Amino acid sequence: PVVVTDDADWGGWRVPGAEYNRDPGLIEYQxxxxxxxxxxxxxxxxxxxxxxxxxxxxxxxxxxLAGRARTI
Known part of the structure; x- marks a missing residue:
């Protein structure tokens, strides 16, 4: 999968095939x-x-929730 990091970019973050094959659901979630x-x-x-x-x-x-958001 490719995550587009900029509107004018074709994609900046890729998962190597070997890593993707380990747990595709986790990689997709991330x-x-x-x-x-x-x-x-x-x-x-x-x-x-x-x-x-x-x-x-x-x-x-x-x-x-606002306090937790501020902390994070």
Whole structure:
């Protein structure tokens, strides 16, 4: 599999065939995680921004998520 690292790039990260043959499901999961990382970061930043604006209005569970996101 190829993970595209830039919109103008044909792909920047490749898994050697021998490694891919070991556990294709794991390699596919890792590739999807790498490609989703920017979206997950944006989501975490949005949660932190929401709780920073009105921390007293945020449910405790959301405050906990924002704290964990900040730590990560």
């Amino acid at each position: 590739a999807r995680l790498i490609t989703a990382a920017p979206q997950l970061m944006k989501l975490a930043e949005e949660i932190m921004a929401l709780t920073a604006e009105n921390p007293e209005d945020a449910p405790p569970a959301v405050l906990e």
